[in-house]
Amino acid sequence: MDQSGQRMPQNYMQIQFPSLSENESFARVAVAAFAAQLDPTMEQLTELKTAVSEAVTNAIIHGYESGVGEVRISCAIVDGRIDITVEDEGVGIPDLEQARQPLYTSRPELERSGMGITIMESFVDELQIESRPGQGTRVVMRKQVAKPPVLHA
């Protein structure tokens, strides 16, 4: 444990790439390849890939709208749990509560379904979204994949 009582990650990785739609598939495959060390079930792996795909697509379509910026993903593994952070420095979300409503989308003209955040929520154990209009958005997802080790007091 470190000073704050949090357990240190046993492994981690970071990836960065421009907000091009070609990179959506790269991003979810990379996270899945990293998560593979936790020996996930096929179902857990699909859940992780889908959640990452949603967060990365949102950074590309909504965060950077039509321009190009950088998307950053970091993953950490602690006691059988994977923590995934997807960040952009795009336009941000003005109303988070509205954004989290199932079926709400600000881009219906792009045939967005408004289900991205709802899918993330139901495919990971914990979803946290922080956003500042004009500065960007950070999505943190946590999922227990393997059993945590038994801790000694």
Added chain:
Amino acid sequence: MDQSGQRMPQNYMQIQFPSLSENESFARVAVAAFAAQLDPTMEQLTELKTAVSEAVTNAIIHGYESGVGEVRISCAIVDGRIDITVEDEGVGIPDLEQARQPLYTSRPELERSGMGITIMESFVDELQIESRPGQGTRVVMRKQVAKPPVLHA
């Protein structure tokens, strides 16, 4: 073209991770997933994965020996070619010419085959190794995967 007459990359990515052997598989799968946008043949993909696996394993085993440091990979795509850089801030290579000899290894006790650099050389079009003892090693690999576009004069 930019000022120096080099063509700008059409896409790029960067990944970073600690020098743990668990990450060897993650690293080569991530690079392969990124290279997939060039529509490589299975053979080209295997060549890229193998070359990346060699460079990353070397950073882990030789660069950081028994300790743990960070390995960084960056990839850029320019005109159907992929440029892959694998870097560590480890011990460095004192004698590059010797290191490049087929079958030479400084760690025979680990049953290393001494074929890593030879394999990289024969699986990519261009291999460049820069190293400074005490500071680290940078391996740059270039491979033409798809046909370059026809350039207009």
Added chain:
Amino acid sequence: MDVGIESHFIEGAVLVRLQGELDHHVVEQIRNEIDQKLQENRYQALVISFRGTDFMDSSGLGLILGRYRTMMQHQGKMSLCEVSPALRRLFELSGVLKILPVFDSESEALAAVKEG
């Protein structure tokens, strides 16, 4: 890359088989192709088969819901088939199962859009 779409005109219906990983990148590429076939078919009937779909996210849901809207506007019929458990879960979550019939086989899905 993984982009895959195969479309056929079968007994008055457009049958679309989606292959590979259905994400935002791919959806952008195949939407026009489907819409063109629907126009040729005068929006009579559409069957989408997911037998070859290895992955899908909400961009795929957007594609399905968008085509559903178009077909309804033209009084056309639409059905889905060969849906894996992972996809079914997405369809359930998003309400697709409530508005569109899902069949095990292409032939059942085709029969359903020809009825009535």
Added chain:
Amino acid sequence: MDVGIESHFIEGAVLVRLQGELDHHVVEQIRNEIDQKLQENRYQALVISFRGTDFMDSSGLGLILGRYRTMMQHQGKMSLCEVSPALRRLFELSGVLKILPVFDSESEALAAVKEG
């Protein structure tokens, strides 16, 4: 994960089937298991089958060459089989093909180590 090794004693030989992706991480994990089987077999004969090997890098070559050295020291016999074109290329590059016989099938590889 992808680590896979299956070993059998067959007619006096150790038959090892390697599955998945054979890199440095995996090799570290399976080397001891192979060596233990060889000890039980008193280093008489070893056959390694690569039918299930999807990927291999020079760490796998190190594993093969290391076992080759051990078997030679004990006057044991060794052969390889079910090698994909990608692996064959690595074996060619590293000289493995010059020192070890490679067969199409396990039965041929087993027959070869029993001869003489």
